[in-house]
Amino acid sequence: MIRIYDTMKKKKVDLETVEKKKVGIYLCGPTVYDYGHLGHGRSAVCFDLLRRYLSYRGYEVTFVRNWTDIDDKTIERAKAEHTTVQELTERFIRIYEEDFEKLGILEPDEAPKPTEHIPGIVSFIERLFEREHAYLLEDGVYYDISTFDDYGKLSGQRLEDLKQGVRVDVAEGKRNPGDFALWKFEKPGEPSWPSPWGNGRPGWHIECSVMSGRYLKEEFDIHCGGQDLIFPHHEDEIAQSRGAGYRFARYWMHNGFLNIDNEKMSKSLGNFFTLRQAFELFSPKAVRFFLISSHYRAPLNFSEETLRQAEAALQRFNDFIGRVAEAKQGERGGTAETIDAGIRRAREGFTEGLDDDLNVSKALAALSDFVRDVNVLMEKGELGSESAGLVIEFMKEIDKVLGVFSFEKKKLDGEIEKLIEERIFARRKKEFARADAIRDRLLKMGIVLEDTKDGTRWKRA
RNA sequence: GGCGGCAUAGCCAAGCGGUAAGGCGACGGUCUGCAAAACCGUUAUACGUCGGUUCGAGUCCGACUGCCGCCUCCA
Structure with a gap:
């Protein structure tokens, strides 16, 4: 029996999938406006491990990981770079794909983007209106969290406590401080799509509710993401999906942070190492092994x-x-x-x-x-x-x-092969000074030699 | 202020009531022309502190201390 830690229940539980030996997994992927850092790598690798393991254990896995391609960040960055949101996000998706491939992360079965699911998002919001969870304000459509009884269950937040914690200016007329935007009305110069309430773009949380429903079942098995997404992102997803009448995710799994000097690695703290920077210092497989070798829920300190x-x-x-x-x-x-x-x-x-x-x-x-x-x-x-x-x-x-081992040995080029033979010859003649000189030279070329009783063996440093 | 997590050797880390896995590093040894690799041995009377429960506690309970995260965009 496979046991997983469920954030909702706050304990390890037996994995009992909706359909026997089949598992549907949705992972909240990154917002694609900049290079991915090791923290993004960790989340991707952790749940790649989950996916690979379940498939190893005989499950038929459907794995969905989204790219968030429309939000404040992508809009701002596109503006700053004098390009379009689409160009920017497509560029970074490609970069992420390359980095993730190097990390040995299998391609998801689906990699949806909210900008390609606008009609689904609009009808989802319509449904929330019908069920009286949504309301209209001047700057957008909002979700009324007080209409959802279980709000706060995942993150252990209570509505009253949330009121005190609010640090952002809330939009005029919000019914509860924690109410969040389902649809944001168009601002000049920003991408927008038509909707029954006015041109605009989706709020952040709605995409995951819509796309997980689209590519997985109405009730699917595991929803994953970084711990920082528990609140408000996942809490809000639950409110939307359950509010819309769907059963949604059975289990919630969250990976711990990648720390640097014992602090969360993040863009806003500016203490991040991009995957590309890491690959300059260490092989991608070593990076993957590093990310995998400690428990996914524990903080992992990078140094x-x-x-x-x-x-x-x-x-x-x-x-x-x-x-x-x-x-x-x-x-x-x-x-x-x-x-x-x-x-x-x-x-x-x-x-x-x-x-x-x-x-x-x-x-x-x-x-x-x-x-x-x-x-x-x-x-x-x-x-x-x-x-x-x-x-x-x-x-x-x-x-x-x-996904970390190396089985194929790359061939040596002729020059190196010749040096190795020369050294074997020198050793036979007990010309050890010459043999050692050659060994040093090869070491500088990245070839390590080991003399065994069965002969000389080489490997790459 | 609210919610949550963590504290085990030089470092990483398992352990979930029965007397401290594993890895990295270091040191000693075997092997080797010397190395490297591999193997053997050593490296925590002790699990943040103080109490409590128990025949017995890193392991359960309480208090304290220290770190970290969420409560705002964030993997």
Whole structure:
């Protein structure tokens, strides 16, 4: 049984999907007006892990992640850059897609944008009018949160408390300070679409209610996003969708923040590292491993040190895979039975960990034990090629979920190959000074050599 | 002010009432021409502090302290 932490219930619950062995997931994606930073990467990676894991466990997954392409930010930025909102958002969507691909994030089944769902948004608001949740003001259409009994349930906010917390100027005539815009009337120079109430654009929250309903079922399984979206965004989505008479999401999952110096990484604090900056310092797979290797709900502190640790830990797995791959090529016999039990145990530990609300630490501990055991076998020369093949298959199986390992070794270019051979020759003649010089030279070229009893092995630094 | 989260070794981190997983780093060892990798060993009488419950508590309860987040756009 897979257990997940449900923000609504504030505890771990058994995952019971609407339809057996099928799961519909909606993830609130980024607003596309600027480069994505590691925090966006974390959210995307966390729920990519969820999606991959559920699919590994036999679920047929429908995964929807939106791009928010119309809001104050995109409008402002487009203005500042003297371009259109559409040009700007399309440009950044492409950038996000590239970055996400590097992070090993699988493409969503649907990646909807609110600007392409205006008719659906308009009819959704009409429905809210019919059900007397919406009202009209001078600058837009608003949702009356006092008409929805469960308002505040997700975030644990009470209506009365919210009144005190209000720090923004509220529009004239709002019935409750927490009422939010469903539709904002046109301002000069801003993109707008027609509606029964006047030209304008959708409010922020409405897009997710509409698009999740469009691409998933009326009641779907898991709604995900960053913790900062719990209030007001997700609270408001619930109010809209339930208000409109839909059952909406069964479970709510939220990822913790990526911190830098123990503070939330965010655009407004200006303390962010873009994904691209991170990729200049570390390989995308190392970044993914870093983002994955700590529990998704816990805060994760970014620093060069923590990234380096992740890189080293990943290196150990990749070195392992490289060595096993060589053993697979070898002639060594032996039965595969010996390794079967180990693989089974590792798989059990791995799934037991991830079943428990994606406890990656537990899963990786099982994998670490497995790696050590197989290393011991190899050390003793007891890993047959058939067994090695099974180990590789198992690591590939695991990697369908983790998406971090490297199985392909890129070919060496001729010059490097020649240097390696030259060094082997020098070592045979016991010309160690020359051999060491060549090794240093190769190291500077990014090639690390390891002399083993079976010969010299190379890998990339 | 309201709501919520977190505090475990040098660092990251699991643990969910039965006597401290795993990883990174460091040190010692085996192996090696030397390294590297791998393996073995060492690295928390102790889980923010103080009380309480219990035969027994990082693990439950209370108080306190310190961090962080949400309450406003935000993954």
